[in-house]
Amino acid sequence: MTPQIAVFLVLAAMAVAGAVNLILQRHPIHSALSLIVVMVALAGLYLLQGAEFIAAVQIIVYGGAIMVLFVFVIMLLNAGEEERTNLSRMARYVGVPLGVVFLLEVAYWIGRATSHMAQSSPQAVSTRELSTLLFREYVFPFELTSFLILIAILGALVLARREDSD
Amino acid sequence: MLPPLQDLYRIAPEIVLGAFGMLVMFLAPIIPKSRHGVLSAISLVGAALALAATRFTALYPGAAYSGLFRADAFSLFVHLIVIGVAFLAILGSTNYLKREDLDAGEFCALILFATAGMGVMAGAQELLTGFIGLEMSSIASYILASYRREAPKSNEAAMKYFLLGSFATAFFLYGIALVYGATGTTHLDLMGQAGAQTSATLLKMGLGLIFVGLAFKVAAAPFQLWTPDVYEGAPAPVTAMLSTGPKAAAFALALRILANVDAAGPLWFWALWAVAVMSMFAGNLGAIVQTNLKRMLAYSSIAHAGYILVALAAAAATDHPEAGIAAALFYLVSYALVKLGAFLIVAHLGGVGERNVEIEDFTGLARRQPAMAACLSLFLLSLLGLPVLAGFLGKFYVFNAALESNLIWLAILLALNSVIGAYYYLRVMVAMYMREPSKPIATEPVPWTLAVVLWITAAGTIYAGLFPTRIIGFAAKAAVNMR
Structure with a gap:
């Protein structure tokens, strides 16, 4: 395992964990904080691809400016914990399986498609x-x-x- | 290295629309609200100049901005539809804005900006450019839908539209990303050439997701759930625009992809087939049980999206998509004229706060306001597809295109749906002509601005029905050389 792949796996795991946590958290401010983790992990992934400008912009614009806006809005609205309603329960029982199916499908097709692709080295x-x-x-x-x-x-x-x- | 001057000519309508949008925006705080009619007048001048500016795009056809945008007969045709819609919507809404005490400045500026976005979609030869055009028109639409600020329904409509619209946008963007991953380009013409050596599965997935995004924007089933609520809640003149302009632009983008990317045709064909059938049935069956005229027209627009999708399916089924594309373009013209007129009549007759938009409220209209009743009947008959009106020929060309592509079943289902449609259109006419008014409704005089719009749309409906040769000829010319 090359160091690149190791770094990639760590960052990717961070991004996925942050994204999952974003959905699971019931308080909007916790979700917003998890989103920062996703943004920063993504910036790391861009850096790994040699796109340092995009990585910097990702941190400044998304991790910085947009997240501040998010937090502002949540504070201004004084948004509390989300409540579970019948509809949100339905979303859990119907939406989650559908989402998982969609994820598996995308993963399958991308996996199949990229296995045929020629190894192209990432151009910086x-x-x-x-x-x-x-x-x-x-x-x-x-x-x-x-x-x-x-x-x-x-x-x-x-x-x-x-x-x-x- | 500046882009050549011809490129500016090719986007002349967008420049004019953008400039006038900004002008109106800057003037809005300066001009007192009592004189906001001036702003509508300036916007009308802007839309008229943009219509005139399409002449430049006709004089300098070709690709602009390194192939991102294309001025050709097809984009010219769609430009004429969307800018014409904007002109008529602004003209038809002047009195409505005064009656409902709404600001004309931002309203007109948003319509002009949205129209610029639709123009970009019409000429986009590259997915990101098309995407930005789509977002310009969508974001402006969300805001316009919420424009009746006191009405809870208007706010609800905007919220639903915004949330579901953003969701559809995410699909569209994801699709672009996958298509780029498969072909290494977002240029439609290069994508068409890339063909065989690309990763087919990724391309298919990407195109599938793009299809979902566009199907949402044209309100096709099963992505139509937002339509009745949004069309009912939005201010009626906004609904008039929403149900015509953005739809034409989204269809234009879909047709452009269909004509350029060879992989799209076979892949989209069954999707188009299924979505067309579902839209026709969902729209027509849904419309039958409606008691609110605005909602009924919303369901009917779902059905009409289905009819246009039949034309797209016909185009996707063959190597010679010209007949299908021309039929779709003609249909868009006939549909835009009629829907604009019908929704603007509803806007006027609804009265302050749009209280009287139930079909019950239109009983006995023929006696109270014979001219309005006649106009609305004309539009309903065209939607129904009565011969000598534009709607009939629209359906006829779509039907023909479906038969030419050997889509017998689709053609039969289209004919069947036209029959179902007749029921609920005629029900409104029966209410207007044969029933006594259920409650006394004050008759407001028809403002001259609305009268002009109704004259134009009604005359256009009859003209396109009687002398379709020029329009269908232009549409046929637009359908070739799209790549």
Whole structure:
């Protein structure tokens, strides 16, 4: 077992454990904290693939900014423990088996597909190459995302304004 | 290295829509609310200029931005539908916004931005670009659905739409990731060429997940559960837009994938077949028991998504998908005209707070407002598929395309469903013409803006029914050379 695979297994186990814990926890703040574990583990996986820029962005944007927002929202709403209702019980008995089936199916097909694939060594994409790609070839969708964000801001404005109109 | 100037011409409609959306957004806080009609007027100018700007895309056809976007006859056709829908929806909602005391600024800006997103979907030749267009239109739709802030139903609609829509988005994104993993590209044309040497199973899974995401957006069964609640809860002019524009754009994206990626046709065929049949039955059988006109029209739009999916199945079944694609495009035009008109009539007749939207409330409408009753009947008859109206020819072309692809059973089920549909459309007409009013309802005068929209949609419905040659000719031209 090469050290890469060992590191991968540790990080992957962390990510999966964090994700499972996210769902199992009943208090939203605990779920949010588990999400941080997932984000950081993912950043480690990106680093392992030689994508240091993506890894850094993952930590700064997801692990930092977005998680702060999550925690803010949970505190502002003062969200307590989630309650179990009949519907959530149904979700457990129907949703969990369905999710497991979907997971196994995806795992099976990906396993089958990749076993036929040629071993391709991960190419390290430098930040320079990435930015060239982003600002030359993909400049159109890149600019479009600013419109997407503008729509989201406008939406936040519309939703927030209703409070003071009451 | 800047992209060439022609690329800007090819996305001219999106530029105009985006610019006017921002203009309206900036003007909204400056202009006092009593004069918000100005904002609607500016948005209308924006939509009209965007319609004019599609001329540029016709003059400079071809790929733009290193093949991410494509201006061709197909994208032009869909652009004309979605921008036309935006124009009519803004015009038809001016009086509604005043009546319900809602801000016109953000409303119009969101419609313009959403339309820009739909335009991107129409021309997207690459999955990520298409995805961002899809999200632009979806996020704007979620907000528009919640626009009637005092109504709990409107908030519920927005919440349901948002949660389920995000779920569908996750499917779509996961699909893109798998397709990229299989082919190493997100460009549709390269994906088509990659063909054999790619990992087939991953590609199939990816395309399957993309299909689920798109089927949700077009409200096809079994992904349709959100539709009645959202269409009922959203403000009626928003429903008019939601049930037409985004649907056309999502179908455009599906058709683009179908035409470009060879693996998609055989893989999607049975999925399309099954989803089409389920949508037709779920929509028509669901509509029969509805007492609320808005809900009934929502179920009918599920059924109509099923009819369009028959055209897609016909396109997927053969190596020559042109007939199926052209039929789907023509159907989208006829459907958009009719649904826009019908929902805007409901918006007007519903009265303040949309209280009178039960079918009971439309009894005796022919005596109170004969013109409105006649208009609504025209639209219902077109939905039903009466000859000489656009809806009939839409069904006819879809039926023909299904037969040409040897999908006899699908064609039979389509005909059967049209018959089921006749029951609930005629029930509304019977209520309007043959029954006495159940309660006194104040008659509001029809504002001229709505009258213009109804004239356009009604005339369009009859024109497309009587002289379809130009539209179907254009659609047939759009269906070739999609890759």
